[in-house]
Amino acid sequence: MDVSAPDGIVEGTSGGDLIDDEYTGDPEGDMVDNNDAILPGAAPNDDYIIAGDGNDTVYAGQGDDSVEGGNGNDLIFGEGGNDTLEGDAGNDTIYGDNDPAGGPAADPVSETVDWSHFQTDCGEVKDQTVDLGETKVHFDFQSQDAGAKATLTTAAQYTEAGENFDSCSALQLYGAGGDCGDGVSPTSTTVLTFSSDNSDYTGEVQGLSFRINDLDRSDSSDDHVDIVTLSAVDADGNPVDITIDPEGNQTVTDNGDGTYTITGGDQDTGYLNQDDKIGSVKVTINDPTAKLTIAYSNGGDTDQAISITDMTYDTCPVEDDPGEPGDDSIMGGLGDDVLYGQQGEDTLEGGEGSDSLDGGEGNDTLDGGADADTVYGGDDRDLFIVGSSEDGIGDTLDGGEGGDDYDTLDLQGAGPLRVHSTVTDYDPVSGVSTYAGTVDFLDGSGNVTGTLEFSNMEDVIPCFTPGTLIATPRGEVPAETLREGDKVLTRDNGIQVVRWAGRAEMSRERLMHAPHLKPVLIRKGSLGNDLPERDMMVSPNHRMLVANDKTALYFEEHEVLVAAKHLVANQGVDTVETLGTSYLHFMFDRHEVLLANGSWTESFQPGDQTLGGMGNSQRQEIFEIFPDLQTAKGRDAYHAARKTLKKHEANVLLMS
Template sequence: MGGVTVTFGFEAQDQGATATVTNDTQYVESGDGLSASGGLRLYGCGGEGGIDNTSTTTLSFASNDAAYGDAISNVSFRINDLDQGTSSDYHRDIVTVYAYDADGNLLPVTYTPEGGQTVSGNTVTGQNVDNGSLTSASQAGSVLVQIEGNVARIVIDYDNGGPTDQAITITDITATTTAAADEEEGNDTLLGGDGDDTVLGQGGNDVIAGGAGADHLSGGDDRDTFLVGSAAAGAGDHIDGGEGGDDYDVLDLTGAGPVSIAYDNTNPENGTVSFLDTDGNVVGTLDFANIENVIVDHGDGYVEGTSGDDLIDTAYTGDPEGDMIDHNDAILPGDAANDDRVLAGAGNDTVYAGVGDDTVWGDLGNDSIFGEAGDDSLIGGEGKDTISGGAGNDTIEGGNDADVISGGAGNDDVDGGEGDDVITTGPDGLANYAPDRGYPGLFPGDTDPGNDRDTVYGGGGNDTISTGDDADYIDGGTGNDSIDAGCDDDTVDGGDGNDVIVGAEGSDLIFGGTGNDTIYGGLAPGYPDSLNVPDATDLRPDNGMDTIHGGDGNDVIYGADDNDMLYGDGGDDYIDGGIDNDTIEGGEGNDTLIGGQGDDYIDGGAASDTIDGGEGNDTLIGGEGDDSITGGAGDDSIEGGTGQDTIHAGTGNDIANGGDGDDRVFGEDGDDLLTGGQGQDSLDGGAGNDTLTGGQGVDTLIGGLGSDTFIVGSIDDGNHDFVDGNEDPDNSDWDVLDLSAIGRDHLNILYTTPDHENGTVQFLDDYGNVTGSMEFHNIEQIVPCFTPGTLVATPKGERLVEELQPGDKVITRDNGIQEIRWAGRRDLNRAELAVASHLKPVLIRAGALGNGLPERDMMVSPNHRMLVSSERTALYFEEHEVLVAAKHLVDNIGIKPVETLGTSYIHFMFDRHEVVLANGAWTESFQPGDQTLGGMGNAQRAEIYEIFPELQDSEGRKAYGAARKTLKRHEAKLLMHR
């Protein structure tokens, strides 16, 4: 910058903040005079929630040439990529720009947002959500910054309103250098006299009179007054008030007689004064620019009160210059006929501003201000004020003390200021509104969803805020605030303090901020909310999808209706998701998290949490700490994480993993899959056909009711474990201990009971040495099948059973010719049979079943059932035909178990349980019951489930009933008695 040196300073407030030069393309407009090539990139790595300082950048200017001043003027640059993040990767860019003159006085900064950013004083805040598409070249993230006056120093303070990383870019800067003489300032009185004069006021509060002639008058910076006392003095003049410094310039036409003023439609500080004769003819004109106030003979445009308690309305005549409310005067730049400006002054005043776009300053005292119709600007000032905006898009500032503010209809901007304020921007109660999204059969949607979008800042104090209709933005500020956001998709920030926030109808974004907050995504308890309906029957499942961040503190959060995203953040939080499919993250602290109805995702995060999934198929993660997790109803997936967790899976077919630590896992009802993980875990399957895996550590595994499977993944996993399959009251359970991952060569099983259900598993090394053991009780296994060599009757004659494949046809006793749907095989070697002697095959000699059957010797598995038909079956069981397991027919004469070096069991299955002809004798096909499926390998079981998916649950298996009554051991003995 010729003649001026720029000194750059940077201070990082978070440890990862940086300032780097970038070549990235920037968003600029043709009239900016700015370069689109590169800029200064400011980066921060994120805060802990709330507003955190990121960095401070300073630009200082000093002359390096005696011909130039130290300051620059007409400064312009852009801030790009100023936005906010998504709820899962949240940040919010907050930038404050301060400009100072050489004496350290603040200069005004003007922002022009391109993408809906909000401006408050010297601070601009990102609003557009960056879902990955916003860059430094995007218009939606750009803000134009302009500074007039003699600028000696610029400070850019960069903050983060969220916990994740952020970045903005500062473009290059355009400015005008100043001559050294221009910096000579003072409160001057300058008189032009006769002739066409040029008068320059420079800085300071100057009084300038051009006198006769066509004069060029320039006030420069600060508050200047231009005196034009007659048409002769003003005609032909060009007056520029200037915009720098403490700017408020006045064109005083007192004594000039009648005038007509035409203001520029694009800039109300510019215009033309026409001087009139007594007949209304124009006798001269004056052009003016950058003039904030024009005073004429018939008033100065301000209705002024007294120091007492005034009633200022259309009948008020107490103004010294004769100004009145709704006087159809339009004296000041930009004013329409009834746009009034009211200075109420001291005292407890009552102001009715009437129609038009009015500006009212309450000043001192407990004032009552009514903006009435129009887009009003109402400032309460000191005292406990009552302010009503009325209809229109109003801007209201309560000021200090406890104010009562009503915005009324329209898009209002309200700042409560200090004190315990009560702020209402719409009627109370949902019955007064039509939400943006209608509800079929109850009410239609809002026909104008943008006519009541309010912005409310509570400021300091314990504020009560209610916004009503449309998508509002609410910032409670400091203090213990009570906030009701009303209808539609609102954004609420409780700020510091113990706040109570009600999101009400709509999909709201809510931040509790610091403090122990209570937040309701929907309506507060006790309110008759007929719209809380599970999504399965909800005709409007998107009108309550809230995103809530509790922030620091021990917060209480209720999600209510629809699919909510709820984050506890810091502190010991209580979160209730309500109905539908919610996402809940507890964050830090000992949290209590409740999913409620729906398929919820819950992550406890750090510390010891209490989690209850409630109804639905939930995903529950304990995270760090000693967590207590309850799955509730539904098929849940539960992960305990680190720590000594207690898990109650609840009803349904659940998957539960204790994770690291000494955990207690209870499957309870349903067919559960339980895993202990690392540590000394205790697993209890409860009711149902459960699968239990202890994992590493010394574990205790209890099957409970039902047919359970216990899986040992390695010798280290199983060493010192205790397994109890438990016995059902009717002995109908079939529990399986699966050691297949270890291999038979590393196992030695010692049975302690004749039924081979109890015993000890010894773990062997490669040399057969015992390296460890585990204890088991109440463990059974059944593998039902034929052996190779058995001939099965088919329409094409007898075929070897081992040759049969799915699709082959077989003759059945009950349903004629049927097609095989599935066939499988299991091979057992000598070592396996030695360990599981109860699986040794049973030999049925030819004729052993009577009547010459079977026609040839046949071997079957012990639990394979043969058809028996005799007078005894009818006598004892009232059945002409029954099925009896081969092991119950053993008489050690014609039917007996045999020793073998190995055997293969083959089974095939139809659409239903059938009776088939094998070696001339009627016998059963494969029936997929709980016990038989439990004794199979995973691959074969998966094959069957793929063909018959209904067999994966107990009801499906019950429906695949036996073709005949099956006799128990003691019943079979009655048939063998001779």
């Protein structure tokens, strides 16, 4: 059969697929975690998964994976690595890391210790190992009395409706009278040890259940007392709890050492049959069990036996080990999605629909997107982005309180608004206040168009820093000297007039409590071709122009914009500590690319993430100059001068 060569993409079908490390439905033979990733910049297990249509379940496994859910209500687990996960259409649920339920490698399988499968030697059951399917059981019979033996019987057994025990199959343990002369010591000890050759299962069993029948005590004319002591341990040798339910008046004793003793009751009826209810005891062991021990004693002077019915159980799957959690990018897309960042510094974008976002642990960035969303930051220092008033209306944002807590609400590009807040907590040591309140979104006339509720927020945020030289018709001038009306050289439209200039002060205290806002130092020559010509320091969200053959190859654009924080992996680009700085912004009639310290970079773009640090007064200044920006249509028209790379796209560019 002619099979196409792998193309580096694990593809699902048009139906509901389970895509994990055992999925073999890709037409080119690509698999998850198969050391076969071949896309540019990919490590061997950095998989690219396109699930396609249908309600799919995807376990991306180890590596820095990219997953596209496609149409349908998908369930996606990024598992180990720094993953990029996109739900696309449908009501999707996406976890950045592992399945919180544990993610077993296989489903449990129900099996039976069927005594009819055991071999006999001269009518007796001797030591042997029997394959039961996914599990093997080793049978070990130890006789402590010359007359003790284990045999098989097809005599009718007591069972109840719903029990999957064969009513005509049992192991019979026979004990001679007197038990070595003391009437108490074990006649025999039977040990069942479970194991598995299948790597998907631990070898332990769970939900082990069976009956002991004909467990009784005779009258004085037939002196015998059945005594059974049970114990069970897990794979580590730890005792496992046993539940014992007698049908008659047998006595059950928990000995406190992991063993349980059952003593036949005084029925005064002589011998019982194996199908008599009053002689039956139900045994259940719910927890994982590796070994079961049955010690049988006959505490009287005459011979007697008990019967052990078939045993039922479920196998114990091995818990999946997908690797260490990472810093994930999770995009819900269309539909009402549920996104969990879990551990790591994650970026969650809800997209369209009424989404639920939970950042989990780590310093996360969360953007609910369109429609009414519920967004919870979880532990540590989280950044909440509201891209527009339309995005924010109906949202409920909670910064969370755990970990190294300092949460920031960024009302970027949200148009005219009014914030009502109260202090809900204050730390006198750090001087940090925590706020809760309401954001009113306003139209051009000051009327409220909708609201947003927030709580547990410690800050609401602020592109160039002073000293950066900007190319103008009169030469290079410091960025901090530019004012409204000054002329600047641009890459696309020649000489353009500065329409607005702004400044945001970043104190040492503010940077200490919001380290994600620390400036990025781009050293001389670190961008290639001896650029920039001098060291330059910019805000983390300020975007630099990158233009080379790789950008055209990977993104079908010769020139792209990359945020400074996404260039930190590049040699010579680092986030730096500072006692404080100022971020400078200036705008033109359109988003422009201009020359700073010899490198092409962007001007301020309304709606860019850095807008959030501005107060209402600066925002109103911009709206007076650019009134169209008060509407979503107007902001959309002020589009970016170049394609902007996301974090995972920038990583591909820098690593290749």
